Amino acid sequence: MSEPFLIGDSMTGGYGKGPDILHDCTIAVNPGEIAVIVGPNGAGKSTAMKAVFGMLNVRAGAVRLGGEDITSLSPQDRVIKGMGFVPQTSNIFTSMTVEENLEMGAFIRTDDITGTMEQVYDLFPILRDKRNQPAGELSGGQRQQVAVGRALMTQPKVLMLDEPTAGVSPIVMDELFDRIIEVARTGLPILMVEQNAKQALEIADKGYVLVQGRNAYTGTGQELLADPEVRKSFLGG
Amino acid sequence: MTDTLKHSLLFAVVAVLILLEGLTNWSFFSGSWNSSLVILNMGLISAIMALGVNLQWGFAGLFNVGIMGFTALGGLAVVLTSTPPSPGAWSAGGPGVLMALVMGALTVISAVAATRLLPKGGLRTALIVAILIVGFVIYRALFDPSIEAIEDINPALAGNIGGLGWPVLLSWPMGGLLAAGAAWLIGKTALGLRSDYLAIATLGIAEIIIAILKNEDWLSRGVKNVVGLPRPVPYEVDLQNDPAYVDWFASLGMDPVLGSTLYVKLGYAALFSLVLIALLWMAQMALKSPWGRMMRAIRDNEVAAQAMGKNVTKRHLQIFVLGSAICGIAGAMMTTLDGQLTPGTYNPLRFTFLIWVMVIVGGSGNNFGSVLGGFLIWFLWIKVEPMSLELITLLTSGMDETNMLREHLLENAAHMRLFTMGLILLLVLRFSPRGLIPEK
């Protein structure tokens, strides 16, 4: 098998000078694919995402994008390389309006962004109503929508989402997943962490189960869903 | 190296610095025990102030930049407690002043009551404004003639109401009480404010307190200063004239002047140390208890602390009052040490921000840290001037005696003091941004 488009290869690392949180952890995604990371709380899922995005020290292993080693690039250089990321927490600009949040998502773009913005508003109609409201005044689920919308505005080459559906209502979750599928089918690789694991694995091409910073199980979404051990321990039976 | 060892070493370093000041006149040290003790004494007072600020900031996250005000109130307490009453002043204006103050308090109380009790609306506003105006006019009518009467009594040397004539040591707790009272009032009104807003509000209140001290001559003699305050220790001159002491000093191998000056300073040092140790013990016990835990919780997240049943407002008020009281005590001690109240000397740089530097450099949230910071920064504050002279001499050692730059630098050595102070501050913060003894 050829090298995946984006791969965090055998990453080991932790925060600052603290202990290692990731141990030889590998995560990869290919164009058009949806890769989902699941695992217990504190397993290191977010940490793995941050490691791929260059927000913490990778002490061993490498991150490669389209074959190029980007391990030493800074996060904003990775953005310029076409990576988009929605972190798990504090993922919006609270003092800026919804629309400005979206504009900031498109910060590195120089072309016309109105089209993309319309698409985002179509996806999350509530945001259109609240476009001139400071994002900090939105409800939890609405904030989540802004965060995803912001990442979509980048028109990235690879999209990384850390629990995009945490706290959104079922209907919005379905829509989000719909949209993620659509986006993926345009050829964009999508890497996401999910606790709504069953739904996520259903749409996933590839699934990773992380436990204590290590790859515990890897397989297609369906394989993982079918594995009784995985179901019982991580997906809530 | 364990942390405890490292921290003990830091204290040892400061102790050695202060000792060297007395032992040797090498480099920037002066080799005078008197000088060493002067630094130690103000260091003790600074440490107490830093402890008070640490209580507020380190424990509870209250950004109080009004330390100067509480220190000054402590100073005022010394005058009001320990000086004898001015002859005639009470009969001249005392009752009038008291009545005016009562009137003022009544005005404020009735305005507050009106705000609380009446329904919102134009009528209420009008009534409140009316109460305030009428109250103010009556207050001034009572107040102005009384203070004039007081200030007219021997204005060059007195002109103030004087004090109670109690022993000066009593004025330290009184300073604490006075500061606590003011802090209570301030806390009741301003503690709803956060971070820098609270800071500037307290700064403003401190400026107001100083303005009162500077301008209300009947109370504090204003900018004319109150000099010659009583002391808790003997006067050097008396010791020098007391044969028993002179003999004793001689038996220790000291001349009377040196002996007496050291004796007095040691006396102060002992008193101040007692206060510091007591307060440090109390603060340390409090910090390590559930009370301290609750305070840290409040500091970290007020909303959550409130949801967990902690009365944030009350606790904030409590710690604000306590911390301010400590600053008040330190202020009283300082005024006692100076032997005079000089309202004109209170300025925020010296009495507020320097204390903050002590807390931050020492390590906020850690009582020992702030005590260390108190000593260290005070030592530097005094010693950077000779240090910067040394520095300049060193830097310009290659230059000619009459080199323009060199002369200019030497000429400006005093300004280089601030420069060096800044440099040292930056260096310390660079190498330990969380303070020398950080919070665990």
Add this chain to the structure above:
Amino acid sequence: MDFLNALVAFTNFVGVPAIAYGSQLALGALGVTLIYSILRFSNFAHGDTMAFGTMMTILLTWLLQSWGVSFGPLPTALLALPFGIFATMVLVLVTDRTVYRFYRAQKAKPVVFVMVSLGVMFMMNGLVRFVIGPGDQRFADGERFIIKARAFKEMTGLREGLAIKTSQGITVVAAIVVVALLFWFLNKTRTGKSMRAYSDNEDLALLSGIDPDRVVMYTWLIVASLATIAGVLYGLDKSFKPFTYFQLLLPIFASAIVGGLGSPQGAIAGGFIIAFSEVTITYAWKKVLGYLMPEHLEPDGLVQLLSTDYKFAVSFAILIIVLLFKPTGLFKGKSV
């Protein structure tokens, strides 16, 4: 007629000076507020940054004057201003590199930044005094007045005169222009928006591809310009003395806070509130009332609410009252 006299007297002694002073405070407060909102700390070195910028401008002004260059009726200092701004920019950028950047990387608490800025303040303090000395420097030249009190009296036949100094005129004009530019920059340009984004959520700004170093640099550049302009205008209107500039820090902070930290509108409103409260509350209304009241009702006293000793205390009292009703300032400022 008496009404006009009262109006002119009031304008001359309260209106004009307070507007000029208010503009100067507003410009200073804008710098403070920008640093607060983007770099998230109260910069105590701002007063001394102003002093530094002014000093550099003065030095060049002297040079220009010695060459015989002048700016017609306007002060020569305006010609030297760009140079002063440039020098200040260099200074603050160097300071940022050598000092603040470290703490940003450490994600130090705001209060640590405040203490660090205190250290920077001490150093700038020393630097300025070292170069130009602690004394009073005057560098205003050109036409001193737009209109003089005496000329005004002759012109209008009123008993009261109205004087407007050139420096006051320039101050107000400059304040308006600078503020308009700043607003446009922050709200309409990409860089401006990226600065606001950074000020909101640093990590997320990073994820949006915003270069934090650039944002920080732009902030300092703007702050340097604001500080220098404010300092020079103040110096032209009054005089330059390092200690005075250091003392300015208090009213400037008061202005920024009363308006709401981090809010440019607030900084401007705050500047005027502080300036007007200083001048009006301790104003003796005797003269104005003397014109307005009928003869027999004319006041004998000064009709002064509080004596001028309390002018600072009063402006702080007003500040506190405002904060009691609006705990984060008039324009809903931030708090870190």
Add this chain to the structure above:
Amino acid sequence: MIVVEDLHKHFGGFHAVDGASLEIAKGSITGLIGPNGAGKTTLFNVIAGVLSPTSGRVTMDGEDITGLPPHELFHKGLLRTFQIAHEFSSMTCRENLMMVPGAQSGESLWNTWFGRKRIADEERALRAKADEVLEFLTISHIADLRAGEVSGGQKKLLELGRTMMVDAKIVFLDEVGAGVNRTLLYTIADAIKRLNEERGYTFVVIEHDMEFIDRLCDPVICMAEGKKLAEGTLAEIKANEQVIEAYLGTGLKNKDKLEKA
């Protein structure tokens, strides 16, 4: 037990809670669902005293508790968790729990100086209790870490753990599940059930995970646009047209695309 009568909360011109009326029965576990922005969190905040209502009334056991500050409500036995975790970030996870119980004698300054023996005894008991809760939440290993440095889900668990430190009468849980691993979440559900059955806690639970709601809640209240939209068993709610339209939806539309891949 809790009665909310015609509650309004307006932000400027926006009516976040717009005339909500509902009753929470004693001993029940009531589920509160509704679209994002329906006003659920705002409703909690008003009941818990964090926000003051624009109008309306909240009573608890017949006593008017409208506008009481949170700390007083806590002492009346009303606890809540936060949707966005509010941990005490510089304290260890264990301390986060130990600080919860009210009326600790060590919270009086006097006792910290002169009642150290009593404090020590109390602390021992508290510590044991906290460790028990951590154990239960499967996070014993983070007991000594600073709460600011644990994972998002772990913070949510702490949030829940705090309510388990005292004997509450009623607990409001705002999306404890968001970001929590499902297996653990369902264990938590069991725990909630146990607390409810054994200790008689009343719960009000906001959650978007229907399986969780299903395990626990009866009745379920659905809010929309600041008002109560429907109330009943989950099955009834699920069948409600309006609820489906506003909240539940009808599943993925792009299922087909999955197959194609």
Add this chain to the structure above:
Amino acid sequence: GSHAKEVKLGVLIGFTGPIESLTAAMAAGSEMAMDEVTKSGLLLDGATVTSVRADTGCIDNGLAVANGEKLIAEGVNGIVGGDCSGVTGAILQNVAIPNGMVMVSPSATSPGLSSMEDNGLFFRTSPSDAREGQVMAEMLQEKGVESIALTYTNNDYGKGLADAIKTSFEAVGGEVTIVAAHEDGKGDYSAEVASLASAGGDILVVAGYLDQGGLGIIQSSLDSGAFDTFGLPGGMIGDSLPKNVGSDLDGSYGQIAGSDSQGAEIFAEQAKALGFDGTSAYASESYDAAALILLAMQAANSTDPAEYGAKIMDVANAPGEVINPGELGKALELIAAGKDVDFQGATGVELIGPGESAGSYREILVKDGVNTTVKFR
């Protein structure tokens, strides 16, 4: 006798802080006296006098006391200082008196200091407020001024002087429309000028410092047309004021301590040669302070404060030959020869009572942009 060949004088004033802009000239003034003495080679068989500078911060008692101790440790034989009254009191009580050190302050005027038990160790060369108030009132009356507005710098000097002027002027039947304080070191004086203007008065008397708030007040008053004539007490007299304000100041008048011995002019001239402004406030007092100490040493034939302290009054006052600035060598010679001197110095020094200065005043009129002496009072 066998004296140490080095005499050390401490110069303990506020090189930083609110009056930092004055202290450079003050230090230069006192050091000028020291140099003059050293150069003469006549003090105690050719002793050299060196100056040891130390900072009080003007408003920092702690720093001032610590630096006072430092001076003692360095073995100074006398102290010129402190400057601001607050720190002066603190140094006096905590350093000078306990150590028996003579201290001559060039600028502290607080009457409170006079009342202190100073064991004959404390002196000052700055004039007394009460006397200056009388002089000013007299002058105002002669000029036909009926009402004045009065502003003072809010410290003990300003306050004391303002009190004295008000009392004296009202005693001669004048009206004081307003007494308003101003703070030094703040640039904006609109509020003060607004109130002063509103109160009105024939002239505005500014009891402040010429390069501090006083200047700001005058400038602001002129600019807004509030007043055009000013009464200028000692702190406002100096070359820099007319220079800074310009021709608008012409016609204003005031007084400064000084006798008709031309001391002030001589001092100013010599200062100019040395490159500092001798008319800066308290520069001349500082010269006199240092000179007094040195002359007293000569008179006592000792550098021990306990011995020469008592001689300070002798050398300062009549009888004896009048000594002007630049004549210290002559004075030392006279004293060595057992003759009396009457040191006039740059300010016409005359010490009364417990070490306070009194004496004659020069009436100054600002004419064509310079201060001119009209007569002596």
